[in-house]
Amino acid sequence: MSAGSTAPVHIIGGGLAGCEAAWQIVGSGVPVVLHEMRPLRPTAAHKTSALAELVCSNSFRSDDPEHNAVGLLHAEMRKLDSLVMRAADANQVPAGGALAVDREGFSTAVTAVLEAHPLVSLCREEIAGLPPPDWDSVIVATGPLTSAALADAIARLVGEEALAFFDAIAPIVHRSSIDMSVAWLQSRYDKAGPGGSGADYINCPLSRERYEAFIDALLAGDKVSFHDWETATPYFDGCLPIEVMAERGRETLRHGPMKPFGLTNPNAPNVKPYAVVQLRQDNRLGTLFNLVGFQTKLAHGEQVRIFRTIPGLENAEFARLGGLHRNTFLNAPKFLNETLRLKAAPRLRFAGQITGCEGYVESAAVGLLAGRFAAAERLAKTLRPPPPTTAHGALLGHITGGHIETIDAGPRSYQPMNVNFGLFPPLTQAPTRAVDGTRLRGTAKTLAKKAAISRRALGDLALWIAGGDHALAAE
Ligand SMILES: Cc1cc2nc3c(=O)[nH]c(=O)nc-3n(C[C@H](O)[C@H](O)[C@H](O)COP(=O)(O)OP(=O)(O)OC[C@H]3O[C@@H](n4cnc5c(N)ncnc54)[C@H](O)[C@@H]3O)c2cc1C
Secondary structure (H helix, E strand, O other), X not given: OOHHHOOOEEEEOOOHHHHHHHHHHHHOOOOEEEEEOOOOOOOOOOOOOOOOOOOOOOEEXXXXXXXXXXXXXXXXXXXXXXXXXXXXXXXXXXXXXXXXXXHHHHHHHXXXXXXXXXXXXXXXXXXXXXXXXXXXXXXXXXXXXXXXXXXXXXXXXXXXXXXXXXXXXXXXXXXXXXXXXXXXXXXHHHOOOOOOOOOOEEEEEEOHHHHHHHHHHHHHOOEOOOOHHHOOOOOHHHXXXXXXXXXXXXXXXXXXXXXXOOOOOOOOOOOOOXXXXXXXXXXXXXXXXEEOOOOOOEOHHHHHHHHOOOOOOOOOOEEEOOEEEEEEEEOHHHHEOOOOEEOOEEEEEEOHXXXXXXXXXXXXXXXXXXXXXXXXXXXXXXXXXXXXXXXXXXXXXXXXXHEOOOOOOOOOOOOOEOOOHHHOOOOOOOOOEOOOOOEOOHHHHHHHHHHHHHHHHHHHHHHHHHOOOOOOOEO
């Protein structure tokens, strides 16, 4: 089929995800119509009319492909001919081990490439509702600040509960970093619930002194203030930040998320904890656990300092820290299939932060995948999702299936996340010895494990790229 006779894929939103998706699609010879509402309709955070504008920091974070999951994602994106990475590399500014960019140069470069491409039509317009019925392949990449008219239409289509307008993020910890000689596994009153075993939570006990010190630390800790346009943030879903609960009374947390009832500590059965912090499994792999009810606006450094005072979490490694922001995102594991199509309306695909990934790089990576899936489909070919051992596959797994819903009743638990090594399937055999034969310990062991996961990822990505399916093989 020639490009001239191929119907276009429509992309709504010319941000990080939409631009990367457009680039990947036109790379397959399929035309794209890219609909971007700026400058006609601005958002509360964007300042320019350029495509792929970076709304805040100019950093793409670590560029270390061996020991950092986002650095690995960079490496994979480069191998997949990412426009975002190409523009970032061309506009790099010195930032140590991080990849930081000249923001204007970066977005100007992306805009220029897409504007000049013969298969891209750029329409500066807001799509203020569901796209017309004759758009049979659409990627919605409208980001955390999706315009209200479109967000309302999506919410009506999927149900109010399926689309969130704020994230309320509790920190997530790597299970392997929790001290289980202090903490223990048990569900409150040993209740199994619909999907549980009766021992689904990791419990960390606090004595009265530790609890009082913890409350003091919460009250004194530095908090991040809301942006002007976020000040009307409703503390929705009963998701009060823990420091706000502590401000309401020193005992509030002990009667809320830190209540000690229905739990017996097998490490010290005769000592009744004064308060308990519970962590709940967050992903199917069981590698990540979230601190239940611990959504917070504490500054990130303060979170690490204060949460490591919780017995059992002294050496906690955080896969994600807490936050509360204006955001728009779908309950993607429930509503999207493995190629990012909306189950209720398969002509719509979602990409970028609206799927519940977090960050510039992750949004672009999910745009890359959505673009490749849409292009393959347009060409009547099949594209297998990338293996879960790759950074792209791990991120896709988080979005479309890796997260597990709450075991018991409570607010919907899927929350945005950056890529991190906790999303990858564990190694079948983690390295135990260095090349010189000495036994690996501590940081050296952790680094060796990360390097092995990264090697496996790049190897599996190469196989995926070499595989017939990846090359848009016919069904
Ligand atoms: C205030 C703020 C600060 C942030 N800071 C950082 C940071 O420092 N580092 C980081 O990694 N991430 C940060 N993020 C997250 C970051 O926005 C996203 O990770 C990334 O930009 C999302 O990419 P995206 O393509 O999904 O959305 P965006 O890049 O926001 O692109 C979406 C595009 O869709 C357009 N659009 C929206 N609705 C419509 C419509 N109805 N019709 C047509 N066009 C529409 C918008 O104008 C926008 O251009 C921040 C987010 C916010 C809100």
